[in-house]
Amino acid sequence: MATDVPLGTLLTAPARTARSVVFILIASSLAVKAGGFAWDFLSYYVATGTGHGTAAAGAALTVFGVGWCLGQAGSGLLTDRLGQRTALTVLMLLSAAACFALVLARSLPSLLTVSLFLGMTMEAHRPAVSSAINDAIDSDAGRTRAQAMLYWSANIGIAICGGAGGYIAHHHGYRGLFLVNGVVCLGFALVARRTLSARPPATERQALTYRQVLSDPALRWIGVAAVFAMICAWGLVSVLPLLMTADGLPPTAYGTAMIANTVSVLVLTPPMMRFLVGRGEQLKYPLAPILATGSAILGMGITVAALQHTTLGYSIAAAILVPGEICYSVAIGAFISTAAPAGAAGRYQAVLSAAQAIASLPPLGIALALDAGGRVLVAALLSFSALIAVLACRPLARALRSTAGSAQAEDRALASTGAQ
Template identity: 30%
Template sequence: MLVTPRFRRMIQETAGGLPRQFWWLWVSTLVNRLGAFVVTFLALYLTSTRGYSASYAGLVAALFGLGSTASAIVAGVLTDRIGRRPTLLAAQLGTALFTAVLGFTDGRVAIAVVAFLVGFCNNATRPAISAIIADIVPAADRVRAYSLNFWAINLGFGLSSAVAGLIATHGYLTLFLLDALSTVLCAVVIFVRIPETKPDAPVEKADEPTIGLGTVFRDSRFMAVVGLTLLLALVIQQSSTTLAVDMGRQGVTSVEYGLVIGLNGLLIVLLQIPLTRWVENRSRSAMLAAAALLIGWGFGMTALAGSSAWFYALTVTIWTIGEIFYTPTLMGLIAELSPTHARGRYQGVYSLSWSLASFLGPAAGGVLLERAGGGVLWGACAVCGMVAAAGYTLLGKRTGAAAGDGPLVAVGVTAPAAEAEKAPADA
């Protein structure tokens, strides 16, 4: 009873004051992730049930990532041109359709093609969702909002992963169909409850250049962040591809894998809110660097796990804490670096880093695992984490973080509104 008022105050400070539309978006995200089975178990399904090799499973995951890569820029531009809502609805309905089709598909070529289409539609939701949050949530509350959205993703992920391992023992087709159904329900929530949030087009002035994709790619500070994100995303992608294959080779069952990987979501559900409060007003570059080290070293320790599900659980705990620090902090930074009327394009290019990782990560990881072994693969992950940490530290110094005049200053501290909302200077 003594802790109840404190707990209520913590919840109010963490979740209070956000717009109603955000909470409907949060609900739709939760519903979708509660049924997100296919991506997590696709590699295990192809190798253990269908009998394909680890390299083919890596190829399919890479084609899924290639589809994501192709959609990142397209969806970003559409988000700015036709609107957030229609782009999001089209992407969700396409994802549901092709996920269901994938469950019935047979043959190497057919599976690869459908996996590409699932990846294309699935990733097309990213720029729209991120832009909606940036549109409706004030700048000072965005890190908190992205943190809560990340919390919903992992609440659903943790529950679905644990349950999916049990469902998979009775057949994988049910997983594909439930995944498709949850995506349809998500689209229904968006259609009924989320209005279009795209800002009105600005009045163009003769001395103000139009913000196009070229402007985004010439923004050196933003592209540096995208490059570092790609490096860490390559590591994180191993959690749903080569990690499953390596654990299977070590004799870990699908049920044990589901429980171990589900720990990722469970820890985020338990720790996201208190850790988000702890990192507020701390150096953003320091938090990103620390997160990179935790992610890299967490995956690196997988080389020592052998057949112990408990040791795998320890490694997941370490890189999950890194994720908790990393994702909402980074999303808040990306939103601040994105001009209001080009948020879709900026979010699309940022999403491109994850898309490229989902394409390159499984392929490179599968080749390393098959030809060089788990030790080399997980050691490479540790090196990537250290390089990314050094990059964020250097970026923080170069953008004036120490002096307090850059967007890497502190989590939850934003630049003045006029500076945050205008296009970045040409670099």
């Protein structure tokens, strides 16, 4: 991981190195995901904590996903226009306020309203953190490793959140969890204020528009793949609670499944990262095949989960998902680190985060499918989603080759002009 990049415009404290900034941001991202109880336990809180039932829980998760889509566009814009420090500080303060509001919400209309604002702010840190990582590291492989570790930290955080929160909620209720979530968000806002510079880099002040960003065919195809792959991946925190609630299993069973996922992430991430990315300055493998493989594994894991009825079965399925999560993280990290133009990293990350947000919308459909067709219908829908993600990787690979070929042709033309 390169650490010799000038950081005067990035860091508040000149003594900090790029490595320390990246470490602080990834660790803070892990903490905010580990304390993300408002999202992880939103469905349980709506369904059983307030007594509104499974369908209402699916509706709350769907509204959360709508808010997530809306919030990502705004967070990417804030990051590229105002700078990482301002965007991260403001958005995490708003996220804390939404968590505290959830403590007070009881009626279904108020719960749905709060769910919308939770969605708008809960993942709002991702564009700013990704942009800061790209600024701090100057090699493709180094940025990819850091971006992949950012996704890895999110997976670890989510698993810790489910494992710890399940037992806490069972013994102490849900409202304390949401208070902790708000405090963690406040902490991340303070870290951003201390770690990042107050002024955006000059390249970010000349950021591309969303129209220009979305004209990139590679971004559009990887967005399609991300939507359908993440429908399977987010099943860990959305579909699983719905299925386990239908089976009458307590929050402790969900916590056990998340612990199985956490252990698998800890064991498998280091060797898989070495295999997929390597230790050099250049990427070891093309990202499209990695993404296709990860999508297939995610589909297999969540399909297995849809057919389970016991804590052990759900725990095994949660572990199966992990290699797919790692492949997905590496592929998305590689794309952000190599394809995002200068000044547009926030928007590129926002588009992909919005794709993941769209993937969080199906819980209401899954709840209805569970009532209408049972586990087999749910499994079929999830398998079909994974298939679409795999198929989208073929045009993605073509678009990436075309972009690379155009860049090489431009470099040759510039070299020829210089020689003359």
